[in-house]
Amino acid sequence: MDNSAECGGIGTQGPSLINAALEDAAYQVRALARNPSGEKVENLRARGVEVVQADVNDEQSLANTFEMKDYRGSSAIFGVTGFFEPFANHGPEKAVEIEAAQGISIAKAAARVTKDKWKVPHFVAKNQVDDYIRQDKARLAKTTFFWITFYGNNFSKTLGNYVQLSPAAPPTPIKTIGSPLANIGIFALAIFKQPQKTPLGKFVVASVVHWAAVTEDFSSVWPGWGMNMGSMIKRWDEIKERSWPGEDGLLTKDDLGLSAEKFVDFKGTLAEMDWNALL
Incomplete structure (x- = not known):
């Protein structure tokens, strides 16, 4: 069962999501509350909802809750900010400032959830430059951010003792x-x-076809390289098409007006390789 987390389990929007999630039974629900006690909180717990203390005004408390080490980290987060409470206490200008800070804290804390889940070293430096x-x-x-996908000729000469495996399920969308x-x-x-098609930092993904991976752990077969490439493929496996999101969508070969006939695809790449040098 996937784990979800939501900010504000006591008001109106949060409980609405809780009701829907409990009825669907697809998620284990974790509700966040500044004061994890009281009648409303106990009613949530009685329905099987985990209630933990966190405050949208405190980014670290949100991050701690989203990542909770005792449980699987949050897989989906429903964030709710509050304008009218600070408005009543501080007036409109301060309320705008507080609500914006709350939303930013939620976003920053959510971004930290997967910080240690996928460590793909050959992506890190590139993202820093981006x-x-x-x-x-x-x-x-x-x-223009140009993302080049998996090389079709990523093979090298071996001892002939191993089969090429990947740590992901067959439906994993691996672009090449x-x-x-x-x-x-x-x-x-x-x-x-x-x-004109790539103004202001557009993203282009250089992919010709998809191919499927086979489930298996291959870090022991390819020490160092296996861990590095394996973490990348596992990431593809878990978040599927969101692996290549771009900031506002990706441009593909179709967007650039490139037809498939222009390219040497994955099968064509394999056919062109000198297999005698690899076997």
């Missing part, structure tokens, strides 16, 4: 560029020739 560029509008205006040598340049040239 963040640096996005901090400046002038830099961002001159940038097919032949990197043939296809990366086609994508990049299309971006150069159509700058």
Whole structure:
């Protein structure tokens, strides 16, 4: 059963979600309350809801609750901010400031939930560069983020004792560029020739086809490399198409006007490889 968390289990919006989630029975519900006691809280507990202390004005308390080590971390979070309580106490201007801070705290705490779940070292530095560029509008205006997917020729000579395995279920959507040598340049040239399609830091995903992974742990087969690549594939397995979200959607080969006939796909890449050098 997936775990969910919601901010504000005592008001109106939170209890509405709790009622729907309990009726559906797809989630184990965790409600957050500044004061985890009282009649309303006890009624929630009697219905099987876990109630924990947290405050939307305290980012760390939210993060601690979303990540709770005693349980599976939150898989879905329903955040509720409050305007009218600070409005009544402090007036409109301060209420706007407080409510905005609450929403930002929820967002920051939620972003920390998966901080230690997927460690993909070869993504970290790239994301740091992306963040640096996005901090400046002038830099961002001159940038297209070009995401190149799994190389179709990611094979090397082995001892002939192992089978290539991946730590993910068969439906995992693994995007592949097919032949990197043939296809990366086609994508990049299309971006150069159509700058109007990629203004202000648009994202382009260089993918030609999908292929399926096979379930198995291969970190012991490929020490170091297995852990690195395995964490990436497990991430793809868990969040599926959201693995490549972009900031406001992704541009694909279709958006760039590129037809499939231009590319060497995954099967074509395998056919072109010198297998005698690998076997």
